[in-house]
Amino acid sequence: MKYTITKDPHEDERVQKIIEISGQNIFSCYQCGRCSSGCPMAEFMDVLPNQVFMFLQEGDVDTLLNAKTPWICAACFTCTVRCPVGLDLAAVMEAIRELQLRKNYDYVDPYKVEDREELPPIAMVSNFRKFTP
Amino acid sequence: MGKKVMFYPGCTLKGVAKNLEDSTVESARVLGYDLVELPGWTCCGAVYGLAQDSVKFTIANVRNLIKAQNFGKEIGDNRLLAVCSMCYNNLKRAHIDVMKNRDKLKTLDLFMDEEANYEGNINVMHYLQFLKNDVGMDKVAEMVKKPLKGLKVAPYYGCLLLRPDEVAIDDREDPHILEELFEILGAEVVDYPLKNECCGSYHTVDKKEIVGERTYKLVSVAKGMGADVIATSCPLCFFNLDKRQEIAKQKHSEFEHMPIVYFTQLMAIAFGLTSQDVLHFDKHYISPEEVLQKWL
Numbered sequence: 001m002k003y004t005i006t007k008d009p010h011e012d013e014r015v016q017k018i019i020e021i022s023g024q025n026i027f028s029c030y031q032c033g034r035c036s037s038g039c040p041m042a043e044f045m046d047v048l049p050n051q052v053f054m055f056l057q058e059g060d061v062d063t064l065l066n067a068k069t070p071w072i073c074a075a076c077f078t079c080t081v082r083c084p085v086g087l088d089l090a091a092v093m094e095a096i097r098e099l100q101l102r103k104n105y106d107y108v109d110p111y112k113v114e115d116r117e118e119l120p121p122i123a124m125v126s127n128f129r130k131f132t133p
Numbered sequence: 134m135g136k137k138v139m140f141y142p143g144c145t146l147k148g149v150a151k152n153l154e155d156s157t158v159e160s161a162r163v164l165g166y167d168l169v170e171l172p173g174w175t176c177c178g179a180v181y182g183l184a185q186d187s188v189k190f191t192i193a194n195v196r197n198l199i200k201a202q203n204f205g206k207e208i209g210d211n212r213l214l215a216v217c218s219m220c221y222n223n224l225k226r227a228h229i230d231v232m233k234n235r236d237k238l239k240t241l242d243l244f245m246d247e248e249a250n251y252e253g254n255i256n257v258m259h260y261l262q263f264l265k266n267d268v269g270m271d272k273v274a275e276m277v278k279k280p281l282k283g284l285k286v287a288p289y290y291g292c293l294l295l296r297p298d299e300v301a302i303d304d305r306e307d308p309h310i311l312e313e314l315f316e317i318l319g320a321e322v323v324d325y326p327l328k329n330e331c332c333g334s335y336h337t338v339d340k341k342e343i344v345g346e347r348t349y350k351l352v353s354v355a356k357g358m359g360a361d362v363i364a365t366s367c368p369l370c371f372f373n374l375d376k377r378q379e380i381a382k383q384k385h386s387e388f389e390h391m392p393i394v395y396f397t398q399l400m401a402i403a404f405g406l407t408s409q410d411v412l413h414f415d416k417h418y419i420s421p422e423e424v425l426q427k428w429l
Contacts, residue, residue, distance in 0.1 A: 020185075020186060021184045021185060021186055022183070022184070022185065023185035040330050040331045040333075040347065041331070041333075041343070044343050044346075072336075072340075072343070074292075074331050074333060074334040074335070074336055075180060075183070075334070076292040076296065076330075076331035076334065077292060077296035077297050078292070078296065078330075078331065080296065080297055081296050081297055081298055081305055088183070088297075090183055091183040091184075091185070094182075094183040094184060095183075095184065098184055108338065108339045113338055113339065118149075118376070119337070119338060119372070120145045120148070120149045120150065120368050120369060120372050121144040121145050121148065121149075121176075121179075122143070122144065122145045122179040122217070122219050122368060122369050123335055123337050123338050123369055123372065124338060125144075125176060125178065125179040125180075126179035126180040126219070126334065126335040126369070127335035127336075127337075127338040127339065129178060129179065129180050129182075129190070130180060130335060131339070
């Protein structure tokens with residue numbers, strides 16, 4: 001994939017927003033790949049966790065907003081506890097979701113959930129907290 | 134009447150996880166403790182909010198902690214026990230978060246002006262920590278009436294008992310607290326390599342297939358290691374590993390079912406509490422009755 005970085009990512013408004021919401025310095029990632037190698041959800045993702053940081057450092061927020069990855073992350077914190085520079089990757093995934101959710105976007109429509117009767121309350125509460133505004 | 138300790142059950146224990154609630158309360162009774170439900174508790178929110186610029190996901194938890202602070206003074210004990218992994222994780226994270234970030238606590242105290250301010254003295258504990266540190270495993274061993282000899286158990290911790298580091302009840306990469314308990318109960322412990330891997334969590338609501346795949350992997354590996362049951366403490370892990378075996382079987386015809394149990398159910402059985410009022414096997418999709426028949 002070939003593309004040109006046209007603008008300083010440090011000055012990108014959406015990158016700044018992600019840093020602000022997550023409280024993480026995304027520029028400290030040095031691509032060791034430990035997050036992606038231990039991620040239990042990696043096989044279902046289109047952009048791997050380490051690649052999320054690559055795109056952020058290049059200021060390519062659009063790719064991330066169109067990716068499935070932030071919505072596949074299960075916030076299990078395996079990457080967070082293993083990151084050698086102490087980045088909370090789960091919080092960064094949450095910040096990318098928040099960029100969209102805060103525009104009143106519903107990733108999941110609670111009214112269309114199947115078998116609501118058999119699901120445990122914690123399943124629905126956690127799902128709606130992550131996937132609705 | 135045993136010693137009173139505050140207990141935070143959480144929503145799920147009042148419905149689909151009645152088997153977890155009753156086996157916890159009854160096993161504690163055998164050990165000489167009376168788990169008293171925290172009066173007026175509300176939902177913990179299930180997942181902790183990770184956005185640093187918002188405190189809305191912390192409100193309910195701090196309100197619960199304030200309720201525990203008031204009730205704790207009444208019964209003279211500041212321990213708040215949770216057995217659901219999600220509830221434990223949320224309450225503990227909220228406590229640590231507001232203790233570390235006093236400005237957040239100040240915002241919340243001002244917002245909840247009908248309540249007393251949170252003083253920060255509540256000790257949120259998971260039932261396993263309570264068993265190990267306060268009750269003592271030797272006391273648990275004393276109460277075992279029917280050792281689970283011959284039962285092969287795969288201990289499954291999932292995520293929220295171990296991560297993030299600040300709330301971990303044991304070593305996050307190689308925990309042993311469940312193993313220790315099951316050995317005391319007389320069971321044979323399987324060295325289960327996926328014990329701290331995620332089950333897919335809340336994706337069970339909108340992406341069942343992913344959870345089906347996770348369940349397929351987690352259960353098949355336990356089966357391959359020779360386990361008879363997987364034992365967990367989280368009602369969401371329980372639901373995913375139990376109910377989603379249906380999807381795993383549809384996708385992979387060679388898949389073999391395995392019953393899932395709560396660690397407290399195994400404790401109850403070893404203590405001789407085999408009534409269905411405590412165990413509620415009707416709450417399981419894959420019934421553990423056949424596997425556990427010998428001890429019932």
